[in-house]
Structure formats: structure tokens, C-alpha cells
Amino acid sequence: MGAPVRRISRCAPCRGRVSVTLLGAAAGLFAAVFFVLIFLPWRPVGELPPVAVQPVHRVDPRLDRCAACHRRVTPGIVEQWAESTHARRGVTCRDCHQVAEASPYAQAHVGTHISTTVTPRVCGQCHARVTEEFSQSRHSLPAWASLTGTRDFARDPRLMALWSETSHPPPDPGLVLSSRIALHDLEGPGVTPLACESCHEIGRPNLDGSAGSCSKCHLRHRFNLEQVRRPETCTLCHAGPDQPQAEIFAQSPHGVIYATQEHLYHFSQVTGRLGVDDFPAPTCQICHLSGFGGQQTTHDVGERLSWYLQMPIARHRPEHEAGRAAMREVCRQCHSTDFIGRQFDAADQVVAWTNARIEEANAILAGLIRERIIPPGDFSDPLHHLAFNLWHYGGRAARFGAFMQGPAFTQWSGLYPLMRDLDNLRRGASEARRRAEQVSAEAAAGG
Ligand code: HEC
Ligand code: HEC
Ligand code: HEC
Ligand code: HEC
Ligand code: HEC
Ligand code: HEC
Ligand code: HEC
Ligand code: HEC
Secondary structure (H helix, E strand, O other), X not given: OHHHHHHHHHHHHHHHHHHHHHHHHHHHHHHHHHHHHHHOOOOOOOOOOOOOOOOOOOOOOOOOHHHHHHHHHOHHHHHHHHOOHHHHOOOOHHHHHEOOOOOOOOEEEOOEEEOOOOOHXXXXXXXXXXXXXXXXXXXXXXXXHHHHOOOOOOOOHHHHHHHHHOOOOOOOHHHHHHHHHHHHHHHOOOOXXXXXXXXXXXXXXXXXXXXXOHHHOOOOOOOOHHHHHOHHHHHOOOOOOOOOHHHHHHHXXXXXXXXHXXXXXXXXXXXXXXXXXXXXXXXXXXXXXXXEOOEOOOOOOOOOOOEEOOOOOOEEOOOHHHHHHHHHHHHOOOOOHHHHHHHHHHHHHHHHHHHHHHHHHHHHHHHHXXXXXXXXXXXXXXXXXXXXXXXXXXXXXXXXXXXXXXXXXXXXXXXXXHHHHHHHHHHHHHHHHHHHHHHHHHHHHXX
């Protein structure tokens, strides 16, 4: 009986202190909420992407057997990995490199089997949704098919199934890609590994039935968001005369803001929460890939596009309206609906202008081939080169410049060279016809 009394009596003197403490805590909490509401910038709280994550413990690099030895063998790799979210979440060297003995990539290694190649199938064990989106995009198998058609993977039914699931297939690939496949073959395997393949490897066929390489963008072994969100990551491949997106972006107002006010960008912000307070102007990623405003992150870089701009004659994509709407939704975070409408209308005009001229060029070339004035094989006559340059450089630079705010490219790498090359093609065709008539007249006279 005495105990509760004692407790009460012991508590009696401190009751006042308890209520003071409680009151203080409540006031503190209120103040904290108030400050958070007033001073924190508003962020749209997007849904965090589902990641099928198993390991959750932090790995001590000294205790992990692979890492412990590799700390001496390849210290740079262990250092990069140790700083990664992967290491913090318990993803180890083994999760990405250890394979069954039966794996086509298996090599014996200190009592186990490892693979140096890490395919999207491996990443996909934990990042299923991302991997599926990537596999459907033109960054996957279509990028490889651009070099050799389907011949490198036609024998693997798993890869053929992936190929047929691509959301943005190049329409009639045989016809559309033939000149580039011819170019790849003409240059030959001695030199193309350091040329075409270095970029198109992003969609290489893998021996485990998957395609592509995530680490073409996610440079190992930090795999951090800041690196992959910087536009330089895209410009590894998206640069040069036939796809001058790097150069166009650099000269666009968006690129200028990036170059001059980089300190305002929050490249490490949590995925799904990026907003205008993190990015004052868009980078390649914000427009094409990142979750931003109303758009979810997508690894299908074709999802927000309406045209196949890269084709000789640009065509609408099957889902062009949805693609256009998704892209406009990105612009809408910073520009008015009418402003955006005018930009897209004007860019569509540039597409129509280039298409009309490239159609004329194609007709000229087809006529010469039909009349047997020039041989049909790709690049078998200077006029083939001229017709190729005309759309591959002029036509594409004009279209890309128009949609990505690069007037110097629209005009001086685009419209003007296209016009000049078309004029040269017209003259070249008349000249070739005249020569052919002369030759047949001489043959008739001689015979
Ligand atoms: C006792 C030391 C040791 C241990 C343990 C060890 N490795 Fe290695 N590993 C090496 C050495 C040495 C090389 C060769 C380095 C070189 O060529 O410069 C190597 C190479 C590699 C390579 C590159 C192979 C290539 O062909 O390029 C990978 C990947 C690799 N190890 C992963 C692992 C994984 C995963 C584990 C744990 C299952 C592991 N290692 C455990 C010593 C070790
Ligand atoms: C999240 C997955 C992942 C983890 C974890 C990982 N790697 Fe890798 N590693 C890769 C990828 C991707 C490549 C590039 C493979 C390719 O080109 O297909 C690679 C390549 C390598 C290579 C060969 C290329 C080179 O630069 O020498 C070595 C060696 C290597 N990793 C060692 C390690 C070690 C050691 C660890 C642990 C400390 C580790 N990796 C952890 C994904 C991973
Ligand atoms: C064994 C499971 C596993 C594998 C295999 C794996 N990851 Fe991860 N990855 C994770 C986990 C867990 C996280 C942390 C997710 C989180 O915190 O929300 C993560 C996070 C990431 C992130 C975000 C990093 C950050 O700092 O926010 C990237 C990018 C990533 N992984 C890429 C890859 C790539 C590319 C591969 C294949 C080369 C790969 N992962 C393989 C489990 C894995
Ligand atoms: C610097 C990196 C890089 C190199 C080198 C490269 N490409 Fe590409 N290629 C790209 C990019 C990026 C695209 C996407 C362009 C687009 O969609 O606007 C592309 C698109 C293509 C396409 C599809 C669009 C089209 O033209 O119809 C084909 C085909 C192609 N490349 C073939 C080749 C061939 C063949 C070679 C070598 C002779 C090669 N590429 C070299 C980066 C490269
Ligand atoms: C390793 C090289 C490489 C890197 C890095 C790369 N790309 Fe690509 N990209 C390509 C190639 C190659 C193609 C063309 C595929 C084909 O031939 O069909 C392409 C195509 C595209 C397309 C056109 C997709 C379609 O459906 O037509 C977009 C958009 C794109 N890339 C955006 C990006 C962005 C954004 C980044 C950076 C986050 C990036 N790429 C990084 C090589 C690359
Ligand atoms: C302001 C937003 C924006 C930025 C920034 C931007 N793009 Fe684009 N991009 C577009 C639009 C809009 C299109 C044309 C969309 C369509 O087809 O309707 C486009 C088209 C493309 C295409 C052509 C796809 C095809 O059909 O051939 C590629 C490739 C591409 N962008 C890559 C990049 C890269 C790489 C960067 C950064 C260096 C970049 N973009 C920066 C908005 C942007
Ligand atoms: C064209 C470049 C590119 C390629 C290729 C690429 N990624 Fe990414 N990835 C990005 C960018 C950019 C982000 C940041 C997205 C954002 O800002 O919302 C990202 C984010 C991620 C994240 C963290 C966010 C999330 O949605 O979970 C993971 C995990 C990831 N990538 C895994 C992969 C895997 C696995 C592959 C290969 C199947 C891959 N990536 C291929 C550019 C790429
Ligand atoms: C995160 C904000 C943001 C997004 C998203 C964005 N922009 Fe911009 N944009 C800017 C800023 C900031 C400027 C520079 C201010 C200026 O030029 O008045 C700019 C400038 C421009 C300009 C030049 C304006 C002028 O008057 O010269 C055009 C055109 C443009 N943007 C088009 C687009 C299109 C099209 C999209 C979507 C594909 C887009 N922007 C997405 C922020 C954005």
C-alpha cells in the first residue's frame, strides 16, 4: 500500500516540473511545425519509386571478403563503392559480380565464379521497373540494331522477344537503317569498335538474354545520382555533327543558365521530388528522363517524344500525342501554355520544311538509280554521299535545333547546308544524266 503513496508523494514535487516540461515541448513542437511550414520551400511530394530492395545493412568494407582483398588490388573501385548508396544499403561486390558456374560469363575467381560483365539482368534483380523501361527504349536493342540490323541477335529467341517489345521501334528497320548498316560494314570491324560501337554499346546484346549496359550512363562504382543527372553524361554520346544535342543545349538559354548558375542546381535531390526549386532550367535529363513536375522518372527516353526526328523523313511516333503532352507538361513547370504551343508549332514547321526537301532529294536519287545512271549500292557514288549528308547532317541539325532552342544549328548547320546540298544534288543529277546520254549516244554511234 505504501509504494503507490510513496510514488505519488515522490512525484508530487516534480509534477509542476513535468507540466512545465510538457508545455515547453508542446510549444517547441508548435514552433518547429510553424517554422517548417513558413520557411521550407514547397515541394511537390511525388511518390517515391518502388525499388525492390533486399539488403539493408551497411557493409564494412574490411569485413567483406571481396572488398577486403580488392582494397589492395583495385583500391579505387573499393573506395568508390564504399561511398555509394549501394554499400550503405548492403549491396556488395558479390551482388553484382558473383555468378553461377553455368553462367556464360563465369570465370573462376578465388574459389568462386565471377563475371566482369554486369548486365541489366543483374541490376534488374533489384531495379525491375527501371530495367523494364530501359529495355523497351531505343537505348536498348534498337541502338545495336542500328549497326548490324538484327543479325547479331536473331538466333537468341529471348533477345528477339525483347526486340519485338520495344516501345519505339524504328519503323521498317531494314529500309530505314540500311545506309547506316552499310556504312558500319564498309568501315569494317578494325575501326568501328572505337567508333560506332563505343556509343551504340548502350544497347549491346548480352549472352544472358538481356540487352544493353546501364553503366554507360551510371558510371561505376559510385552509381550516384549527381553524376547521372549532369548533362555531360548524355553528351558522352549525344554530340557531333549528326546528333549535335550537346552543342545545341550548350547554346540554348537553358544551357546558358546551367553554365552560369550551376550552384543553384540540386543534382542529388531524392528521385521523384525534383521540382523547379531544384532546377532553375532544364537539363537533358529533366526534359527526357527525370521525374519532374507531374512527370514520373522514366528510363524510356522515347516516352516524351512525338517525332522520329532522326529519320531521313521525320515521321510521327505511334504515341505522338501522348509524347507531346508529356513533354509539354515538363515545359509547363516554367512557361505558359501559349508560349509552349508557339514553340512547338514553329518547330513542327521546320520539320515540314526539311521533310519536303529531303523527299525531293530522295526522289532525285531514286530516279537516277531506276534509270541506271548511278549504281544502287549505298555510298557507291558521290551523289549517294551528297544525299546522305543532306538529311544526316543538315536535316537533323535543323530539327534538333528547332526543338531544343539552338538557332545557330537550325540555321547554319541545318537549313542552309540542306538547301545548298539539295541544289548541288539537282545539278549533279542533270550532269550525270547528260553524261549518261553522251555515253549511250557514243556507244550507239560506235556500234
Ligand atoms: C585474395 C584476393 C581477392 C579476392 C578475395 C577477390 N579478388 Fe577479385 N581480383 C583479385 C585480383 C588479384 C584480380 C586481378 C586484378 C588485375 O588484373 O589487376 C581480381 C580481379 C577481379 C575482377 C576483374 C576481372 C577481370 O577479368 O577484369 C573482378 C570483377 C573481381 N576481381 C571481383 C571479385 C569479387 C566479386 C570477389 C568476391 C567474390 C573477389 N573479386 C574476390 C583478387 C581478389
Ligand atoms: C551495383 C553493381 C556493382 C557493384 C556493387 C560492384 N560492381 Fe564492379 N562493376 C559493375 C559494373 C556495371 C561494371 C562494368 C561491367 C560491364 O562493362 O559490363 C563493373 C566492373 C568491375 C570491374 C572491371 C572493370 C574495371 O574497371 O577494372 C572490376 C574489377 C570490378 N567491377 C570490381 C568490383 C569490386 C571489387 C566491387 C566491390 C568493392 C564491385 N565491383 C562492386 C557493377 C558493380
Ligand atoms: C542486390 C540488389 C541491387 C543490385 C544488384 C543493384 N542495385 Fe542499385 N540499388 C540497390 C539498393 C538497395 C539501392 C538503394 C535504394 C534506396 O535507397 O532507395 C540502390 C540504389 C541505386 C541507385 C540510386 C543511387 C542513389 O544514390 O540514390 C542507382 C543509380 C542504382 N542503384 C543503379 C544500379 C545499377 C546500374 C545496377 C547494376 C549495375 C544496380 N543498381 C544493381 C540495390 C541493388
Ligand atoms: C558519338 C556517339 C556515336 C557514334 C560514334 C555513332 N553513333 Fe549512331 N547514334 C548516336 C546517337 C546519340 C544517336 C541518336 C540520335 C537521335 O535519335 O537523334 C544515334 C543514332 C543512330 C542511328 C539511328 C538513327 C538513324 O540514323 O536512323 C543509326 C542507324 C546509327 N546511329 C548508326 C551509326 C553507325 C553505323 C555508326 C558508325 C559508322 C554510328 N552510328 C556512330 C551516337 C553515335
Ligand atoms: C553510351 C551512349 C549514350 C549515352 C551516354 C546516352 N545516349 Fe541517348 N542514345 C544513344 C544512342 C546510340 C541512341 C540511338 C539509338 C538508336 O540507334 O536507335 C540514343 C537515343 C536517345 C534518344 C532518342 C530515343 C528515341 O526513342 O528516339 C533520346 C531522347 C536520348 N537518347 C536521350 C539521352 C539522354 C537524356 C541521355 C543522358 C541521360 C542519353 N541519351 C545518354 C546513346 C547514348
Ligand atoms: C527544354 C527541354 C529539352 C532539353 C533541355 C533537351 N531536349 Fe532533347 N528534345 C526536346 C524536345 C522537345 C525534342 C523533340 C520532341 C518531339 O519529338 O516531339 C527533343 C528531341 C531530342 C532527341 C531526338 C529524338 C529523335 O526523335 O531523334 C534527342 C536524341 C534528344 N532530344 C536528346 C537530348 C540531349 C542529349 C539533351 C542534352 C544535351 C537534350 N535533348 C536536351 C527537349 C529537350
Ligand atoms: C541514358 C542514361 C541512363 C541509362 C542508360 C540508365 N539510367 Fe538509371 N538513371 C538515369 C538518370 C538521369 C537518373 C535520375 C532520374 C531522375 O532524376 O529522376 C537515373 C536514376 C536511376 C535510379 C534511381 C531512381 C529510380 O528510379 O529508382 C536507378 C535505380 C537506376 N537509374 C537504375 C538504372 C538501371 C538498372 C539501368 C539499366 C537497366 C539504368 N539505370 C540505365 C540515367 C540512366
Ligand atoms: C525548370 C524551368 C524550365 C523548364 C522546365 C523549361 N524552361 Fe524554357 N526557359 C527557362 C528559363 C529560366 C529560360 C530563360 C529565360 C528567358 O529566356 O526568358 C528559358 C528560356 C526558354 C526559351 C527562350 C525564350 C526567349 O524568350 O528567348 C524557349 C524557347 C524555351 N525556354 C522553351 C522551352 C520548352 C519548349 C520547354 C519544354 C520542352 C522548356 N523551355 C522547359 C526555364 C525552363
